Amino acid sequence: MLHYALRRIAWFIPILLGVATVTFFLMHVLPGDPVLSMVGERYDANTIAQLRAQMHLDDPLPQRYLRYLSSLVRLDLGTSYVTGVPVWDSIRERAPHTFRLAAAAMAIAVVLGLAIGVMAAWKRGSPFDYLLVGGAVVGVSMPVFWLGVLLIYVFSARLGLLPASGFGDGNLAYLVLPAFTLAQASTAYVARITRSSVLDEVNENYIKAARAKGLSEPRLLVRHALRNALLPIITVVGIDFGSYLSGAVLTESIFAWPGLGRFTLDAVLKRDLPAIQGSVLFMAAAFMTVNLLVDLLYAKVDPRVKLGQGGAA
Amino acid sequence: MNDVAVAAASEIPVARPRPGVVRRVASHASGRVGAVLVLLVVCAGLFAPALSRYDPNEINMDEALLSPGLAHPLGTDAFGRDVATRVMYGARFSLQVGVVSRFIALFIGTALGLLAGYYGGRADRWVMRLADVTLAYPGLLLLIAVIAAVGPSRLSLFVAIGVVGWAGVARLVRAQVLSVKEREYVLAIRSIGASNRTIIMRHVLPNVLTPIIVIFSMGLGASIMAESSLSFLGLGAQPPTASWGSMISSGIDYLRVAPWLSLAPGVVVTLTVLGFNLLGDALRDVSDPRLGRPTRR
Numbered sequence: 001m002l003h004y005a006l007r008r009i010a011w012f013i014p015i016l017l018g019v020a021t022v023t024f025f026l027m028h029v030l031p032g033d034p035v036l037s038m039v040g041e042r043y044d045a046n047t048i049a050q051l052r053a054q055m056h057l058d059d060p061l062p063q064r065y066l067r068y069l070s071s072l073v074r075l076d077l078g079t080s081y082v083t084g085v086p087v088w089d090s091i092r093e094r095a096p097h098t099f100r101l102a103a104a105a106m107a108i109a110v111v112l113g114l115a116i117g118v119m120a121a122w123k124r125g126s127p128f129d130y131l132l133v134g135g136a137v138v139g140v141s142m143p144v145f146w147l148g149v150l151l152i153y154v155f156s157a158r159l160g161l162l163p164a165s166g167f168g169d170g171n172l173a174y175l176v177l178p179a180f181t182l183a184q185a186s187t188a189y190v191a192r193i194t195r196s197s198v199l200d201e202v203n204e205n206y207i208k209a210a211r212a213k214g215l216s217e218p219r220l221l222v223r224h225a226l227r228n229a230l231l232p233i234i235t236v237v238g239i240d241f242g243s244y245l246s247g248a249v250l251t252e253s254i255f256a257w258p259g260l261g262r263f264t265l266d267a268v269l270k271r272d273l274p275a276i277q278g279s280v281l282f283m284a285a286a287f288m289t290v291n292l293l294v295d296l297l298y299a300k301v302d303p304r305v306k307l308g309q310g311g312a313a
Numbered sequence: 314m315n316d317v318a319v320a321a322a323s324e325i326p327v328a329r330p331r332p333g334v335v336r337r338v339a340s341h342a343s344g345r346v347g348a349v350l351v352l353l354v355v356c357a358g359l360f361a362p363a364l365s366r367y368d369p370n371e372i373n374m375d376e377a378l379l380s381p382g383l384a385h386p387l388g389t390d391a392f393g394r395d396v397a398t399r400v401m402y403g404a405r406f407s408l409q410v411g412v413v414s415r416f417i418a419l420f421i422g423t424a425l426g427l428l429a430g431y432y433g434g435r436a437d438r439w440v441m442r443l444a445d446v447t448l449a450y451p452g453l454l455l456l457i458a459v460i461a462a463v464g465p466s467r468l469s470l471f472v473a474i475g476v477v478g479w480a481g482v483a484r485l486v487r488a489q490v491l492s493v494k495e496r497e498y499v500l501a502i503r504s505i506g507a508s509n510r511t512i513i514m515r516h517v518l519p520n521v522l523t524p525i526i527v528i529f530s531m532g533l534g535a536s537i538m539a540e541s542s543l544s545f546l547g548l549g550a551q552p553p554t555a556s557w558g559s560m561i562s563s564g565i566d567y568l569r570v571a572p573w574l575s576l577a578p579g580v581v582v583t584l585t586v587l588g589f590n591l592l593g594d595a596l597r598d599v600s601d602p603r604l605g606r607p608t609r610r
Contacts, residue, residue, distance in 0.1 A: 018446035026462045137343075141587035143538055145545045146561055146579035149568070153576070157569045246453035250542060254565075264454065265546060268461040280458055284449045 008292050012285070019284045020277070024068055027273050028061060055081070068277075077281070078274030080267075087278035090263060095282070097167070098259035101251070102244045104175055105182035110237060113187045117194025118221050124199060133195065139188030144247045148181040148254040165256040178255040182247045186240045193236045197229035204228075231298065238294025245283050337599035344595025350588025354581075358404035367395040369402040370553040378571045387577045390560075391567060396574060399555035400581050406556045407585065410470045410549075411536040415529055417475025418536075422482025423518075423525060429483065430490025431513055440483060447480035456539060460548045470549055474539050478532060485528060489521040496520075523600050531593030534586040541582050557582045 052058050056067065071078060077087040120132040155177060156164035168174035198221055201207060210224050211217075248261035256262070260279055267275035338344040357364065373393035381388040387396035429440035447455070459473040493499065499516055507516075543549035544558030552559070557578040564574030 015445055015449050019449050022446060023458060026458055138583065138587055141534065141590050142583045143541055143579065145542060146582060149561060149565055149575045149579065153568050153572050242451040245451035249453055249457065250545065253546060265457065268457050276458065276461065280454055283451055283454055287451050288449055
């Protein structure tokens, strides 16, 4: 297991290098002048030329690429064109906000998704089951940003119960709507997988034995079937982490949440190259780390899983 | 058709979806719902000019922010434009972006997947490495980066969503090719001296076509979702083009006075994506139940 983890971690480096390279060339080969978006068009040509020289924008591309790589090796993500703050500092400041939002959303998705899934499995074939399954199917198809707007409309504009946007210095009330928004697709997904994997277990012999012993159905499902159905559920939650990061960009921009997603979007809109590269790289690394953790957890939960046979992918 | 026949049929390699695929989807309960939803959206998009007497972009401040009523079933927006009309033209935009970008993803993904799966070795390693890098990005983030680089426009949406979607397709096609290329009929045709090109184009490709069509329809919902997300962020359709995402985002400012501006297009996106998802699932079920869902991104 240790061997496998180390090999996977070693594999991170070429992939991150690939991500860094793709992002770099994407940002640099194409037209658009970051200096102009920085100072506006009213500045005189001299100032602009000076700034360009300062930022090494006139150097040939390969040279800039090498400079970028060598600063990456020193773990230096550069300085924002717009704010002048080192990108790493901004990321460090915002990442906890995004992780807080993602953790809250993940907790909601797991608790709610498991509950809905098990209830649907318990009442399988009933109208209640169809309602829950139908709701889950619709939930997967609903755009994150639209649910956000809907929740703001109902709970903030109509009922006036919760704040519509902002961070509120960490006040929990501000976390509720963004967290539910971000959790939506994942909740629906977890519910679907939970229902089907619990139902897969229902016909196994150990369940029949437990039922014969006189266990009540809910208890049977939760204590026995669900426990064995956890494996696919963990995978789904892990795979979905990427959708949390994508969803964070949308959720944070609706709710004015000061996290990484909004930071990245702002950077993109202002063509702040170092900030874009830094945050994209950081999120890709976070995504890959979570995928690795999920795989390791997988082996922990189910001793039958043998790691390392499928290669690095 | 009984179970034995279905089981036997799925063993026989087929060149294209068997005749009767329409009938099979029609007998699939949720597939029927999906097909109806998709049909409605496609008709709304195709016949938008005939279905509405309003111009989607004509500004008429005298009629701004009217509540839904007889003249305007979904009300009007802040510029007095008919929301129902704009929703229909939005269908046009979304479908266009969805279909074109899916074709791009499919083309690149199929070509590279065939190469990787058929030739193996170095080609395989490089293609799969590139796929790993593409999939290492959280989906929307890569899209945003591509759009940021090329600037928002209809063409950028086509290209960005298409190019970003290739990796999933390539993985699936490669896996299919790996199983097809060892089948007897491929070995047989090779033994009589057919060139690689003939084998790929005439024998391997036709046999991986069914899963390709299935992932085409399954990915359409995701592409439309991506388009509306980007338009919502201001990186997709540019004003005054009507698109669901941008309609939802510009409606947020009027949520208290005119909630229909955001709510109506949102319902339509949801139903459209739902339609394509249901239809895709149904197509998968009737063509080959062994095909898994592609990972959700």
